[in-house]
Amino acid sequence: MTNNIYFIANWKMYGGTSSLTSLNRLINLSKLKKYNNAKIIYFPPFTLIRDFVKKFSKTKISIGGQNCHHIKDYGPFTGSISPKMLKELGSRYVMLGHSENRISGESDYDINKKIRSALNKNLKIIFCIGETLKERRKKITHSVLKKQINRGLKGVKNCRDIVIAYEPVWSIGTGIIPQDKELQMNVKKIRKIILNRTKFKLPILYGGSVNNKNISTLKNISGINGFLIGSASQNTKKFIDIIKKTIN
Ligand code: PGA
Numbered sequence: 001m002t003n004n005i006y007f008i009a010n011w012k013m014y015g016g017t018s019s020l021t022s023l024n025r026l027i028n029l030s031k032l033k034k035y036n037n038a039k040i041i042y043f044p045p046f047t048l049i050r051d052f053v054k055k056f057s058k059t060k061i062s063i064g065g066q067n068c069h070h071i072k073d074y075g076p077f078t079g080s081i082s083p084k085m086l087k088e089l090g091s092r093y094v095m096l097g098h099s100e101n102r103i104s105g106e107s108d109y110d111i112n113k114k115i116r117s118a119l120n121k122n123l124k125i126i127f128c129i130g131e132t133l134k135e136r137r138k139k140i141t142h143s144v145l146k147k148q149i150n151r152g153l154k155g156v157k158n159c160r161d162i163v164i165a166y167e168p169v170w171s172i173g174t175g176i177i178p179q180d181k182e183l184q185m186n187v188k189k190i191r192k193i194i195l196n197r198t199k200f201k202l203p204i205l206y207g208g209s210v211n212n213k214n215i216s217t218l219k220n221i222s223g224i225n226g227f228l229i230g231s232a233s234q235n236t237k238k239f240i241d242i243i244k245k246t247i248n
Helices: 017-030 046-055 083-089 108-120 133-137 141-152 180-195 236-246
Strands: 005-010 038-043 062-065 093-096 124-129 162-166 204-207 226-229
Touching (some): 005 236, 017 046, 083 108, 108 124, 133 141
Parallel strands (some): 005 226, 062 093, 093 124, 204 226
């Protein structure tokens, strides 16, 4: 892999302030010249964003929010957080379209509204897409991905700040990863769909059960610009191992 390699740590609904000390080793690693092209971005729960921003203040590690409301500033939406608020906390990114939110009712239309609001507030987007097991069995993966991308990016002119995270839903948290050939084909398809929309060469990441063992295989899949890592990223030792094995 050349250029930037993304390592996204998605902490989901885990972690407390005591988790922060485990990050010291990662900070040291991120300062080594060898890892200059490692683009490390943490997505802690909202409650920890401020602490993470402070912790990483003298590093090139960025922070993002795991979701946001589609109203960009303020509004009567109990329990929600807006792009403006994320920005004020020091986030530079927001993750949108994660299957754990799609499953609880978020539609492509909702995701599109969120993407446009977040871009308007100068947040960069990690845009998650991926087919379910049922869709895969029905052999409609490519049309599902196409629909998710085209609906999610509808009316979005500035695609420069978008990173695509391809995450087969059946792979998230299951320990199962796609076969090399299948993954390569799907990434190629995504690249083709993107190229029809924008001249920017958007990074395409893979997510779903990435760990410090299967990374040795995954890093060789062509066309992938990095990884979105859930459970293995909550263990800093494993996360560091993933980075080291990718960039060796
Ligand atoms: P996982 O999660 O690495 O635990 O499968 C991936 C994700 O959060 O998307």
